[in-house]
Amino acid sequence: AQSVSQHNHHVILSEAASLELGCNYSYGGTVNLFWYVQYPGQHLQLLLKYFSGDPLVKGIKGFEAEFIKSKFSFNLRKPSVQWSDTAEYFCAVTSFSGGYNKLIFGAGTRLAVHP
């Protein structure tokens, strides 16, 4: 069965620090990969997605992620975080089953950015 693992459950950074959140998935076939963000009290929003093509994907708010097929990884990065990036981040992969795509999520990483 497909699974997604996120290495860090809690990350604390100071403003302007660089961010990298790890995500690994287990699935041998073609995958679509996503990062979602949930700001406090708000709904999940799509940050970025990878379907095919350039493995370096740029998303909203200065985030990017790199798909490394050989490592089954899709790590999220941002060169300089801001206090407003404080949120929970979820990595997800789709499983094509029964004629449609089902999202499989990692456990999430809570990021706290201190001014």
Added chain:
Amino acid sequence: NAGVMQNPRHLVRRRGQEARLRCSPMKGHSHVYWYRQLPEEGLKFMVYLQKENIIDESGMPKERFSAEFPKEGPSILRIQQVVRGDSAAYFCASSPRQGDADTQYFGPGTRLTVL
């Protein structure tokens, strides 16, 4: 254009009571997905519905849980005789087309607490 609406946002029930969670998809969306997030875990797929049809309920517990998406009105996730282990955040997502996981738009979630 309103997003996916869920109500109530917070629901408290005593053991043995029923919980009804509502999800109104985005306008023009006829596909609804329910996910559950247990404490310290990622979102887990529960059920996928189209209008008046359950397409995939492979993630639903076999007993006490049911879901519907009637021709008119919101989608309802119903939990009968709740137990403490049902305490979780329940998220609904909607999409306009079948098979497009990248167009799933999420609601703010309902946080169920069972006393």
